[in-house]
Amino acid sequence: MRKIFIAFALLLSGCGSTHVMTKEQVDAMFERRYEGIKQEDVKKSAMNVLVLADGDDFKFSEFGDGFSASHSSTLLPGQGTVWNFRVREDGGVVIAKLEALSQNNYSSGRLAGGSALFDLFWQRLDYLVGKKSDWTTCDEQEAKKDKDPNLWGHIEALCFIEMKDMVPSPDLVRR
DSSP: OHHHHHHHHHHHHTOOOOOOOOHHHHHHHHEEEEESSOHHHHHHHHHHHHHHHHGGGEEEEEETTEEEEEEEOSSSTTOEEEEEEEEEEETTEEEEEEEEEEEOSSOEEEEOSOHHHHHHHHHHHHHHTTSOSSOOOHHHHHHHHHHOTTOOSOOHHHHOTTSOOOOOOGGGSOO
């Protein structure tokens, strides 16, 4: 019980170390480019990444070039994540930008997770748009994070214990 309390205390406090990143690493964390894929397909697939993480527990607000999605924890009242996703086309290339912000009863607007969370989101999106052949599970991402010093931070915004973490059916994958 004490270990669970300590884990929740660390989660709530936002404990973490500072990570120095190059401009290229920062750009890769927040942005991806897709050639040969329609802007609407990228947007819809990004929404499906979140729906697969926790079904209808995400509340979506769509707008022309993107969406905002919020998710509140049922186990940790007052805790949640807001995802902002935008796409635009530039010279036949779709540019997708992602932001994930933590929200709680005390503060909001702090970056949710770290590079490991964003990497997981992009890997899953790449799979859904047909650029990657396999779906990355939460366990696989944790194992990858343990081996790669460039992957840091928690991935709970997609993989918390209360989340459904579903694997997509073949009809959701663009081929």
